[in-house]
Amino acid sequence: METLLSDLESRFGTTEPRQQRADLAFVRCERNRAVDLITHLRDREGYTHLVFFTAVDIIEQGLFRLTYLLHNPELHTDIGVEVDIDREQAEMESIHRLWAQAATYQRELKEMFGIDFPGSPRVDEPFVLESWDDIPPMRREFDTKAYSEHRFVARPGRETHETTEHMKQKLYPEEEA
């Protein structure tokens, strides 16, 4: 895969190539060249299978890191293309014309992270959530515990058992409190 990684660097200016295993590598790409790169990998390099497409919220840097994982069924290798986009302008070019199932991933990313993909089919339709009126729940600042405490009423007499304390007593009794 080393040849491919250096080829992608010269053609598309990819950065931070990381080879996790012999059959798995990751590269980072500028947002405006990402779809060209992905199309090249699909049509010229045999990475015809879109394994998944998701996002990682890196809130401390103010960005979302989109990850497209592509698989080459002949060579049995995977390459992950990472694309950083601004959290405040969370919008990316759609790839639904490259893979039919990409529209589903994009619809979910719109709902869960608030990332828009203009032109992607049914991208504004709810995917899992109905009547959701809060921020997209997969964003890091969405606090699940605070939400549930605000939204639902705890049953009187309900006790919480902290698993960490139990594990500490069971596994590491000598550890100080």
Add this chain to the structure above:
Amino acid sequence: MSDTRLYKGIDTRYIPEEPEYVEFDAAERGGPGDRGADVGETGAPDVDLESGKYLKLWQGPNHPGITGNMSVELTVSGDTVWGLKTHVGYLHRGFEKLMERRTYIQNFPLVCRICVPEPDFNEYLYAASVEDLAGLEVPEKAGWLRILTLEMARLTSYLQWIGGQIGAFGVGTVGQWTITHRDYMLDLFEELTGGRIYHMYIIPGGVRGDLPEGFEERMEALLVKIEKLLSEIDLAMFHNAVFKTRAKGLGVITRDMIDRYGITGPNARAAGVARDIRKDQPYLGYDELDFEVVTAQNSDAYDRAWVRRQEMQQSVSLIRQILKRIPKTGPIHTKLPNVLHWRIPPGQTWHRAECTRGEYGYYMVADGTIYPRRVYVRGPSYTHAIAVMEKLAVGTNIADIAGLMVSLHTYPPEIER
């Protein structure tokens, strides 16, 4: 009758051989793939809801064609489906979000709950991802015990599925047999792991326990029972006129759809695409085991069922091989650091495995803290139940929707992670 061949009490004349390849165009009028609708050149039907000829109909969320809760919104005219939209969200439990708020070890009992009928793949892939990022080696014996549970899970899942497939076409008897045999396998899971459904057996660093005494003998006795059951399924299902008539030509996946729709597993292999992660990117000890990738040609519901039926037999053979390979002695677990303060070095990785429905995988991003930054779970149903199902349903008879859905073998929990 002089030419009757008996095999363990079964008349083998009726055991089907590999289906013959029949070439046809799914949209050809009057052909075996024709289900009555004119879907036009683009495959997209022209539906005018104002015309009064069409009806919107909801099936679900408790749908006969699915394990778990999922609805389909059908547009029908007469008894022909002209459009389908998949609706999920009835069992959203937010696993991926929860995992970001729990330590690596606290996530271990959580991941198996993502897929009820086949939880062990979640355990293995989560453990493999953590081990990869943390640089942990797994003892040899633990590797073989892992592969044993994965094949037991495959057989358990197929036993549940096959009863559902023929049940969707109105034959309930086979499901009663297979669910009984699934329960026998769950008994063995309980012996090995302490749990019937959620096993929580494959832990980062190894497995939680060794084989109980006499386990191999009890497993062999069950495998013999399952082989007998498979012969009976051949008679009751694959030689059943109702199943053959309704499943042949139903939901044909063409070869050009495979990569375009991200189709994997038996759904791809039934189209003649010989892809199996156990062969292509062997994990655990699959490269040391003797098995062939099962494929078919017609790529309809019948062939998909036939591929899965053969893979059940394959699983029986693999379990026998694995039991012979498990070392009698040796450690089953690597010592972990203090799991309450376990920081995984920053990085990201991806691990995949071949589950009954296709490609299952975990993408994990670590940021050096005690919590994972992101865990993404890739289940094959994500595309099979939505993009593929929405395409294949067009032109199908409404009575065949459940059968089509089961033939894609979809589990909604892996869509709503």
